[in-house]
Every structure is written in structure tokens, then in C-alpha cells.
Amino acid sequence: MRIGIVGAGFMGTTHAEAWAQTPAQIVGVAAETIEEALPLAEKYSVQAFPDFSSLLEAVDVVDLCTPTHLHVPMILEAAAKGKHIICEKPLALSLESAQQAVQACQEAGVTLFVAHVVRYFPEYALAKRLVDEGQIGKVATLRLLRGSYRPKKPIGNWFLDENKSGGILLDLMIHDIDYARWVAGEVESVFARKVSLIHQDSPVDYGLIILKHTSGAISHISGAWAYPPPTFRTQFEINGDSGMIEFDSQLSSPIQSLIMRPNQEAPDVGIPSSPVRESPYTTEIKEFYAALVGEKVSRVTAQDGVEAVRIAAAAVQSAKSGEVVTLLQ
């Protein structure tokens, strides 16, 4: 299986490391310019392609680690060429384009996976398993928090361009939207606000979302691009009618370093990390590989990617209108 990595930033690099641990072969890297693709291509001794279209000709699977606004056009092009696709989250900036992407893949008979990696983080996967085992009974409330600093980028910070990333609700909080839906089921209504819609020039952004699930459960989701670098904090609390589960990345960190590091550099994008044998990104890519070769079913489907976008787009709409957005399935 020949893999092409598209996008050579943090996520492209991370996915390449993961693919290197599967039987699949990375055969090429493409980025916005060939210069950007070169370092990653050299690392794996593969070709740096001048553009996406030329890379497509040489691969069986493309792994899209590009800015969000490029996902759907690239999916459409790859599907038309009969290539399987791994797409970073969020699948798309709007529900309509997400649906269009899935439909194109179905019609072309290619597989599309959306990389909702939180489902592969061991703490989140374990909590989901415990809930499914019935250890805490029926889920009544979920509290999910994901907080870091504003993403920075050496060039062209697309994260901060709402038209490219969808902003904090779509880019960051979609992780927990997907997780809430995975744990508590379909969502019937959404209410949301975010700081940057009220204070356009604010140096920090913060979003809050309340979801009502059809099961009766309520989810509370907090997303922060507000903390000092290199902070990345995740927290969750799943409260059931016969028990509860809580997690705090700060409190469960097995190592607290008090070593002085003057002028500490933070990565462009805050990332969660706890020392585990296998990176959750690798677990994810391995599962996608196993699913592509028909050995396993992936825990996250293209439709999950669509549903996450449906809810996140409703959150954006709610934050803009100030109204509750009801989802009609």
C-alpha cells in the first residue's frame, strides 16, 4: 500500500511517523510548495512532489494533513482518481461540503476515514469502554475541556483565519463534540458562545457549548486558546446514574518537571501528551491501515466525521445568532 502524505506541518510529520510503523509504504510528500515538502520527504527518503495532483498519481492512499478549507476539494480530487483517503479533522467547514465529500467517496467506491484522534487516546478510549460496560450506568452529564494557547505558525497562520479553520468551535472543540457524541449518542440541540465573536480583537479565545443528546444526557464542552504556552490541558467528567469517571491531564501526569528551561520554546500548536508506549496517532493510523486491508473495522467512520461537523457548524451558528440550534436528523 503506497501512502502519500499531504501537508508537512505538525500533523503531517506525526502521521508520517505513524505510517512508518505499519506495513504500508510512504512514497511521497506534498505540501503547499515543494520546499515545504522537502524536509519530511528527505526524512523518509521519498519523493517531494510539486503539488497534490502529481502526488495522487503515485499513491493508493492519501493522508490529508492540510488546512481544513482544503480538505473537501482534495477529497473530491482523490476520490475521482480512485484513491482511499485519510482526512484530518474537521472533515469540512460546513455540513453540506462534508456530505458532498462522503457522497463522492461512496460513489467512487473509495474509503474515507476522518482522523478524530481523541478516540485513540488511551484515557478517552478506556473511559468509553467503561461506559459501554455499564460501569457508571446511564450517562446524565458530560463535562469536557480542552485548553491550550492560540496556535501560531511560522507562515500563514490559517488556524486564526475563521474561513480556513472554522475557528475554535470547529477546529479545537470538534474533538470533544465527536467524543460526546461517541459516548452519549446523537445530539438534538446546541447552544454555544465564543469570546472572539464578542471581542474581535481579543488576544485569547474561549468557547463554550452545551449539547442536549436525544438520550436526555447533557454535554458541557469548554475549549480554550487562552492559556500560556506550552500548556495543553484536557479534562473530562462522565457522570452516570450509578457512578462517574473523571480525568484531568494535569493531575494524571506521571512526571512533573521542575527543571529550569530558560526561553522555553513552545510548538506551533499545543499538543496533549502523556508517556505511553504507542502514540495515539500511531494507534489511529494502524487502525486505519488495518481497516483498509480489511482486517479490522475502524472505530471512527466518515459519517462520524460528518456528524461532528454537523454539530460544530450548529455551534458556530448558535454562537452567531445567540439562539438554540435544533438538529434535524
Place this chain on the structure above:
Amino acid sequence: MTIKIGIMSFAHLHAEAYIQNLRNAAGVTLIGIADDDEARGKHFGQLFEAPVFRNYEELLEAKPDGVIICSENSRHLPLVKLAAQAGANILCEKPLATTVNDAEEIVRICEQAGVLLMTAFPMRFSTPLLEVKSRLDQGELGKVLCFQSSNQGELPKKHRAWFVDKELAGGGAIMDHTVHLVDIMRWYLGSEVREVYAVANRIFHADEVEVETGGMVWVTFENEVFATIDCSWSRPPYWPAWGGLSFEMVTDRGAVLVDGFRQNLTVFTHHLQRPYWAFWGSDPNQAMIDEFVQAVREQRPPRVTGMDGLRAVEVVEAAYQSVALGKPVQIRH
């Protein structure tokens, strides 16, 4: 001059803390207690070795300078009437009332009678919360943009059955656990709530109670700060404490995480077979009782007033309206 205080009703369990706070307060004479539930009055009178009056009228005839009202939520109004008529200054347990109408009447009656009215919001006296307020006022923390907060607790039914009775308590988790955080945010921001959105369910303890046990209340202030309050009775009975109160305050300089009950020892005992938290921080109830006594002594408005209690009740009433309507509700002051 010693200040004479009486306690009217032990329906609310906080009376058990307040009576000990009164004993520890300087220059206070506890004249006694009265309760419309004769057995309850007798029980707590004996437990705390306090005189028990036969009824509220008799307690008020003893001319207390102040009374603490700890009746069921919906029965605050009649006791406030009695006490105000007798010229006693009042510290009333939260929520001030179960409806805006009752809360407004409570405030009006006390104004007309010329007695002080304080709402029992002990978190205003929590040392961690005071520290944050002071840093905020000094401009150390920047400008507040939003909050996400939580006042989750266990099902309070084991303490008093009426806590889960719609008539007596006025509702469930929303009635019980919204007012503290609303009051804290009003205090921090100096702004009033203009809009409320709330969702609620009854999944925790569904077979035990009729009122809502899970809830999230979303408030937006006149200065555009928005905030969520998780008021759920979501803590299991084997949680290390009754529950807690915490919040994240987001500012244009970052965020501050505040936990009103983090100053704990974690204690493991053979007896309990599970850990529990033993609080070693400063007792906010004591500071609140001290403030009430001091306000009565100096005949000045207390740091937390009846109006603060009324404002919080407005949010609670709007939250229930929002749950029923499924959309945000505006508050007009």
C-alpha cells in the same frame, strides 16, 4: 454590647453550622431556637444545648437583635414577615425565596420595617474567592471575558427530605445550586444578568425524586460576559465530599482556575473504607456570621444584601422558564 441572635427553624441543615458559628462569634448571645416542627426543634435544642422556644412568636418576644432563618426555601417569606414586624434584623438562608415575587416581597418588607436583610451567600467570605476578587480589582488578572463553573453536589435528600420536594424546595438542582455562582459572578463583575438559558434532566436518582437532578445554566451579563453553571446533583454518595464549587475565569490575559474547597487533606480510614476530604481552609460560614453580627452591631448594610438574594432568584426563575421553553430568556430588572 452583646448582640442577641435567635435561629428560626432547623429545616435547613446549615442551621447546624450557623449555631456553632454563633457560639464562636465574639459578643453574641444565642437566645435560643424555635421550630415549627416541634420534634426537630427539641432535637437540635438538646444537641446544641440551646434554649428552645415554643414557637417563633415567643422567640421574637425575647427581642433578638437578629435572627437567622433556616426554614424550607418556600417558607422564608412568612418567617421574614414575623421577624421584620418584631424589628429583628434578618440573615436568611439561600435561595432567598423560590419565586421572584416572594423574594421581592421579602426585600420590601424588610425595607419598610427598617431591618437589615442579609442573604446567606457564604462563598462571598471564602478566602480563595476573596483573594481572586482582590487580584481582579487590582487589575492583576486582566479583563474578564467568560466563566465556566460548577457547583455540583450529591443528592441532598439524605440530609433533609424536603430538599427534593418541589413545593418546599421550589425545584431541584437548579434551585439548589445556581444561586451561589450567580452571586459570585455578579460580585466579581459588578454587572447584572440579562439572559438565561438552561437545560435540565432527571437521570441521576430518577427513581428516587421528581425534581430535576441534572442541569446546566447559562447566564449572559449586561457587560457581555457569558458563563455556564453546572448545578447538577451528580456527585455519588461515596464522593470524598458533599460536592464542591469551582470555576474557570477566562480573561484577556489567560485563565484562573478557582476551587472553593481545595484546601483539603485526603483521609483514608479503615472505618469508611474510602477516602474523604477534610477541609482545613478558613470557614466561610464563620466569616459570614461574623459579618451579620457586625452589621447588626453597627446598624449598617451587610456586605451581602437581600437585593443580592433577589437577583439570584431572578436567574433561577428565568432558568426554569428557559428549560420549559427550550430557548434563552431575557431578564428585565
